[in-house]
Amino acid sequence: MADLPHPLAAFIVGEIRRARGAAGMTQEAFGRGAGFSASHVSAVEGETRALTMDFIKGADRAFTNGGLFERMVAKLGAPSWFLPWLDAERVATQLRSWQPSLVPGLLQTEQYARAVIRCDDTLSEEEVDKRLAARLDRQSILAQPKAPQFVAVIGEEVLRRAGEDFRGIMAGQITHLTAMAERPNISVHIVPADVSMHAGLTGPFILARAADGKWVGQLENQLGGLVISNDDDVATLLSKWETIRNEALPRRQSTDLMKEVVTSWT
Structure with a gap:
């Protein structure tokens, strides 16, 4: 479930x-x-x-x-706007995620996810724990027998967003990313910081493809998010995805960059 x-x-x-x-x-x-x-x-x-x-x-x-x-x-369990996305994510055969600011939720470690959720200072510890448990539970779809093919594209700035007080958590997170990227159904690609302008700078999104070939998108914003199912809007997101993906490093080079970032802190 x-x-x-x-x-x-x-x-x-x-x-x-x-x-x-x-x-x-x-x-x-x-x-x-x-x-x-x-x-x-x-x-x-x-x-x-x-x-x-x-x-x-x-x-x-x-x-x-x-x-x-x-x-x-x-x-x-979850805000009403998010429930249709959970349905789409659960049955997806493919997932494509673009994140210029954070590690995608499906690839977050427990420590990193807790830190992200705690950024909302209106939440009690009980609410933080509940949201954390829900996020970690969702990650199980990547290890199920018919796991979706997940391609995550992340901005290099996400890897380097690590002050002294956060570096330990970030090192663990990047190590987790490199391990996840070794799975046959998961690819992690990095858009280098020297790509100064590209289509993804306007914000993150994720796309899910069902067995019948239909795509659904999800946009994130400060008020929560929006699930996109209109064919024209989904086509726009798919086009933007291809443009962003073309700016990213290949799989092996992306892994080398992630390892290089962690090594630079030691």
Whole structure:
């Protein structure tokens, strides 16, 4: 259940199962109301098939509860704008990420991710821990049996953003990046700092391709983010991606640069 933090997904599945039982509904009857087959319902309830937002919305329809489960997920797990992206990320066969400011979330170490999340000083320690657990849980998609091909392009400035008090965390993060880049389904490419102007300077984004070939994008901003599914907008992001990727170093040279940055601190 990589699209939601696993404890939350298991909790929601349990609540749906209990609600179905209380309503006296068989899996087949529930499935008719939710828009899924009985076998699909059985697989979700048995936690052998991922819980998705489509299933959650279907459960709300079947129970005519006014969207209770969708609100519950939004309240406990992730902001509502992010949920469609989690669905896309979970079933992706390819992921393409551009990050000019931070290491992509799917490749962050626990220490680095905690430091990034703590930049929001309105969060309590409990909220930081919850967001950290959700971020680390999402990373499991890169190690699953049918893991997506993930190509991450990062600005060199991201690697060098390390003052004395942050250098230890950053060294661990770069070491993790180089290790992840050795996996057959993961590529990490660096846009050198001497590429002064390029299409990616306007901000980060990530693209996910589903098995049916459809792409979905996600843009990040100070208020959270935006999921992009309009064909024309997605085509624009794909075009920008190719332009940025062309400015990046090849895989081996990128790894050498990452190692060189860490070595320069010792």
